[in-house]
Amino acid sequence: MQSNSLAGRAARLLGLGAGIALLASAALAEPLKVGFVYVGPVGDHGWTYQHDQGRLALEAALGDQVETTYVESVPEGADADRVIRQLAASGHELIFTTSFGYMNPTVRVARSFPNVRFEHATGYQRAPNVSTYAARFYEGRYVVGLVAGRMTKSNVIGYIGSHPIPEVIRGINSFTLALRSVNPEAEVRVVWVNSWYDPGREADAAKALIDQGADIILQHTDSPAPVQAAQERGVWAVGQASDMARFGPDAHLTAIVDIWDAYYIDHTKAAIDGSWTSQDTWGGLADDMLRLSDWNAAIPADVVAEAEAAKAAIMSGELHPFRGPVRNQAGEVVVPAGDIVPDGDLLSMDWYVEGVQGSVPK
Amino acid sequence: MPIRLEPRGEASVAWVYLTPVLAVGLTVIAGGVLFAALGFDPFRTLHAIFVEPLTSLYGLTELGVKATPLVLIAIGLSFGFRANVWNIGAEGQLTLGAIFGGGLALWFYGQEGPWLLPAMILAGAVGGALWAAIPAFLKTHFNANEILTSLMLTYVATQLLAFLGYGPWRYPDGFNFPQSRMFCYDATMPLLVPGTRLHLGFGFALFAVAGGWLLIARTLIGFQIKVIGLTSAAAAYAGFNRNRIIWFTLLTGGGLAGIAGLSEVAGPIGQLVPSISPGYGFTAIIVAFLGRLHPLGILAAGTLMALSYLGAESAQIIIGLPLAATGVFQGMLLFFLLACDVLIRFRLRLGRPVPAAAVAKSAEAGA
Numbered sequence: 001m002q003s004n005s006l007a008g009r010a011a012r013l014l015g016l017g018a019g020i021a022l023l024a025s026a027a028l029a030e031p032l033k034v035g036f037v038y039v040g041p042v043g044d045h046g047w048t049y050q051h052d053q054g055r056l057a058l059e060a061a062l063g064d065q066v067e068t069t070y071v072e073s074v075p076e077g078a079d080a081d082r083v084i085r086q087l088a089a090s091g092h093e094l095i096f097t098t099s100f101g102y103m104n105p106t107v108r109v110a111r112s113f114p115n116v117r118f119e120h121a122t123g124y125q126r127a128p129n130v131s132t133y134a135a136r137f138y139e140g141r142y143v144v145g146l147v148a149g150r151m152t153k154s155n156v157i158g159y160i161g162s163h164p165i166p167e168v169i170r171g172i173n174s175f176t177l178a179l180r181s182v183n184p185e186a187e188v189r190v191v192w193v194n195s196w197y198d199p200g201r202e203a204d205a206a207k208a209l210i211d212q213g214a215d216i217i218l219q220h221t222d223s224p225a226p227v228q229a230a231q232e233r234g235v236w237a238v239g240q241a242s243d244m245a246r247f248g249p250d251a252h253l254t255a256i257v258d259i260w261d262a263y264y265i266d267h268t269k270a271a272i273d274g275s276w277t278s279q280d281t282w283g284g285l286a287d288d289m290l291r292l293s294d295w296n297a298a299i300p301a302d303v304v305a306e307a308e309a310a311k312a313a314i315m316s317g318e319l320h321p322f323r324g325p326v327r328n329q330a331g332e333v334v335v336p337a338g339d340i341v342p343d344g345d346l347l348s349m350d351w352y353v354e355g356v357q358g359s360v361p362k
Numbered sequence: 363m364p365i366r367l368e369p370r371g372e373a374s375v376a377w378v379y380l381t382p383v384l385a386v387g388l389t390v391i392a393g394g395v396l397f398a399a400l401g402f403d404p405f406r407t408l409h410a411i412f413v414e415p416l417t418s419l420y421g422l423t424e425l426g427v428k429a430t431p432l433v434l435i436a437i438g439l440s441f442g443f444r445a446n447v448w449n450i451g452a453e454g455q456l457t458l459g460a461i462f463g464g465g466l467a468l469w470f471y472g473q474e475g476p477w478l479l480p481a482m483i484l485a486g487a488v489g490g491a492l493w494a495a496i497p498a499f500l501k502t503h504f505n506a507n508e509i510l511t512s513l514m515l516t517y518v519a520t521q522l523l524a525f526l527g528y529g530p531w532r533y534p535d536g537f538n539f540p541q542s543r544m545f546c547y548d549a550t551m552p553l554l555v556p557g558t559r560l561h562l563g564f565g566f567a568l569f570a571v572a573g574g575w576l577l578i579a580r581t582l583i584g585f586q587i588k589v590i591g592l593t594s595a596a597a598a599y600a601g602f603n604r605n606r607i608i609w610f611t612l613l614t615g616g617g618l619a620g621i622a623g624l625s626e627v628a629g630p631i632g633q634l635v636p637s638i639s640p641g642y643g644f645t646a647i648i649v650a651f652l653g654r655l656h657p658l659g660i661l662a663a664g665t666l667m668a669l670s671y672l673g674a675e676s677a678q679i680i681i682g683l684p685l686a687a688t689g690v691f692q693g694m695l696l697f698f699l700l701a702c703d704v705l706i707r708f709r710l711r712l713g714r715p716v717p718a719a720a721v722a723k724s725a726e727a728g729a
Contacts, residue, residue, distance in 0.1 A: 041685065071678045072685045075640035078630035081559065082424050083675055089420075090679055100539065101637065124537050163636075164528060166538050194524055348537045362529045 029065075032094060032272050034058065034264075035087035036070040037080065039099035040197060045242035046222040047196070047258065048072065051098045051121075054260030061265045065272060076101025081109060088113040094271045096264070097121065100165075106130060117276050119267060122167065124347065128278050133263060136284035137167070138174035138346075140256035140292055141218075142321035143311050144238050145178025147253060147295075148186070148216045150303045151236060155186040158209025160219040160226055162196045164361045166349045168220045173353045174321040175218060178310075180355045188356045189214060199225040210235055216253070227252055236296075243293035255293040262288050282343065286315040322346065327354040367708035377706045382652070382659075385698035386666075392698075393691045402683055410680045411673030411688065421672070423560035427630060428668035431456070431622040431639065433567040433661055435646035437574040438618030440655040442611035444578070445587040446594070449612055451497065451512025452619040453643025454519035455490040459620025460627045461523055462489025464542065464634040467549035468531055474548035482549060483624060490620020491613045493519060498612040502605040508612070516643070527636050542634040551629040563625030567664075570618060574657035583610060619643060652699060670695070 036055050040048040055068050069092060074083045080102045087095050088109055096119045097106045103123035110118045110130045118130045126132055148157055157179065161168050176188045189212060191205040198221070206217050206229035216236040219226040224247035230237035231248030239245065239255025263281065270276040283289035292311065295304050313319035324335035329352050335341055341349075350360055394404035415421045435452045442449045449455075463486030470478055496515060500506035527540035536543075551561035578584040590597040590607055597604065626638050649667050653659030674688035 035679075069679055069682065071675055074675075076637045077635065077640060078427065078559075078626055079640065079671075079675075081630060082427075082672075083679075085420075086675060086679055101635065104544070104633070163540065165540065194521075350538045 031064055031067040032268065033090075033092040034066050034068045034268055034271075035092035035095040036068065037074050037083055037087070037095070037097045037099075037102060038070055038072040039074065039076060039101070040222070041072050042070075045224065045244065047241050048098070050241055050258040051096070051260055054264040057261035058264040058268055062268060062272075066268060074102075080105035084109040084118075085112070088116045093117065094268060094276075095119070117271055126278055126280060131267070131278050131280065133267075133281040133283075134167075135258060135287075135289035136282055137256055137258070137290055138170045138321055139284045139314050140290050141171045141175040142178040142314065143292060143307050144218070144254065144256065145175040146182055146310055147299065147303055147307050148175070148218075148236075148238075149179040149181070149183035150306070151253065151299065152183065152186055152216050154213045154215045155183065156213040156215065157186060157188045158206065158212070158214030158217045159188050159190045160202055160205045160209070160217065160221055161190050161192045162221045163194060164192060164350075166347055169352070169360060170346055170349045171220055172356055173326075173349065176353050176355045177321060177326065182306075186355070190356060190358055192361060193221060195221065197222040199223040202226050203229050206230060206237075207233070224248070239293065245293065245296075250296075250298075253296050253299065257291045257293050259289055259291055284314070285311060286317070328352070329354055329356065329359075364712070364714065366711050367704065368711045369708055370706070373706045378654070381702035381706055382662075382699060385695065385702045388698045388702075389691070389695040392694050396687065396690065396694075397683070400683075400687060402681060406681060407677060407683055410677040410683070411691070412669065414676045414680060415669060415672035419555070420558055423555050423558035425665060425668050425672060426560045426564045428671055429661075429664045430561075430563045430567045430629075431626060431642040432646050432649045432667055433664035434563070434570055434622040434625070435615075435619045435643055436649040436653065436660045436664055437567075437570040437657060438615035439646055439650045440574065440653070440657070440660060441577070441587060442615050443650055444591045444655055445607050445611050446591050447501075447608055447611045448509045449494065449497070449512050449615045450509050450647065451494070451514075451516045451643070452615065452646055453639060453641065454512070454516035455493045455616040455619035456623035456626075456639055456643050457516070457519035457523050458493040458616075459486035459490035459623035460634065460638050461519075461526065461623075462486055462492075462620065463624035464545070464627045465526075465531070467545045467628065468542055468634070470549075471543065471546060474546050476548060478548045479551070479628065482628060483621060486620045486624025487617040488620070490623065491617040493620075494612040494616025495609075498609050501608055501612075508608075512612075523634070523638070524636050527634060531634060533633075540636050544633045545628060549628060550632055551625060559630050561625065561629040563622070563629050566621055566625065568661075571657045571661045574660075578657070583607075587611065619646075648696065652696075 036051065038048040038051060042052045043049050055070060058066060059068055071083050074080055076099060084095060084097060084105055094117045098121045100122045103120055103125055106118050106120045107125050107127055107130055110127050114129055120130060120132050122134045123132050159172055172190060179186050189209060191209060193201040193205050195201060202221050202223050203225040206226040209217060210233050217226050217230045218238050219240050222241060224244050227237040227239055227244045227248040230251035236253050237248055237251040238253050241258050243255045243257055245252040310319060320340050322341035324339040325333050325337045326335035328334045331354055352360060390408060394408060397404045397407040415425065439449055439452055463482035466482045466485045493515060497508040497511040500511050501508045531542045533541060533543040551563055554560045554564060586602045586607055590602060590604060623638060627634055645667060649663045650660060652663035670692050674685060677683040677688055678685060
């Protein structure tokens, strides 16, 4: 019938049209532009390097579905706004800002670009188009604490702190709780260098701590100087952010390594398929957001076994570093036996547990 | 064959003004070669650095935002540098300005009014000037080297800001991170162009340029500054009070740096944070000399320096040029400027030096 054939033709045409549109959209599917804002130079180790490794992993995993851009050494002041805005204005649809100081700039710029998705590392402010993400590095510090408790001879551990913010204090406490769970005699001495990266001051701090009898040096700073100082003086050290073994092969017990690869890949995929939502991620060992690098061959096998068992227990949820009883420096039980410090308190932690010497700078 | 530098009697006036242009030209050529060697299209790269940031209103206003602290501080420093007073501690004076002015914003949080911002600006200037008064006092009373004292006070200022940020001025709901609360509306700089970040501080910078020119060219104290800088013996003979000039140049330099610091925290940052400035106080020293200590030169040099930072960002975003490459490019600019400077004041000679007597004779002839 005339009408039928007309309808049929129309349907075919429509179908063809839809097919062409589909083909065209597939062929024209532009790669998602993903921007990264770094606080330091990429270099070959440390905080920014690990974020850049995540970016490279993202490129390798998603190929021509993504196009990544990074801007390095962006100061955490007035400049951050401009860089983030430029990334948003130049077609980047997903932007990772990788330092705490970018929090307010990220939220400010996000207000002007409601269709761009932002992800801010280590902050606490979110918006419909701003997520936050961080890693539970304290889980790694706990495992390291067990090893330190077994390996120390002098029972003095030196700890180089960057800035007395909750992230760093939480790490010191987690480490100390593990340390004293296997060696109640051991104590932790902290030196603050008020910088994330200052090889000179970090080396001085390490030497001062070694002079005070420390035979294991921990650091929450980015330079390999403490590991090098430990190597020189024949004591142990634990690397930070990246595997630092090559800077002090004999001294390096292990390192707490930041891993952002899976996070960046998952969240970019979500942005591509439209399932991205604003959320807060605080992932740990179980989420593969941090790893411990290879154990030093000089660590006895039973110590390694104990550490690996603790790591597995943390991953399974059986062990929580901040399960009570937790005592403060005065020896008072502040977290009763069996209780776990809630995330909110961990995020604002500004007090030391028993076994840490000195006081938190206020 | 030895190469030596022989002073020219008189530098050519035309070349004094042409060398910056020549240096920029040489930098562009050498930079192009560098970028090509790194595998980047030199024209696209230079376009990304020099042109791209200026192609939008937003980019132009950002240039003003970035140049503001550099120009403000460099104008203040130029007075001292002309009089051989070497204030190297503008970074600390900037920090104290931010602390004084920002402290006022926090102190009166919740009871603000239109009077608050002017009071903060005044407090910022006073804070910077007070910090600079310490080297001035030490210099005039104990003849302590102001290069050392002003520089060392920078580190004290940084620690003071950190102490306040970690302690009394920390935002109580901020998860113990070292930063203050955001300033209220009355404590933030009004915007000169709506929808951008160009703030009143830029107006202060332009005002400082005009005021700086007036001071040096048209006032007695400006004349004294110049004479002391050129020949301090003649200034002493004329009865100029050297201590007065030391006080004056350090206080104005510190005051302008303080206003620059306040403009940053009450402008684009909007709160007190441990890192206010990425070294503006030090970069401004370069800006002052690039601008030949002349206010208009400083305005141009500050803008050029700001452009090089913006260009570095846009080159990273647009073509993925590593920051280190633009760092080398910035270094080349300084190198060529200084090299051209040397060549206008000296001429290259090959061969053995002419006997001293002959040089003295030719210098006399030149003078």
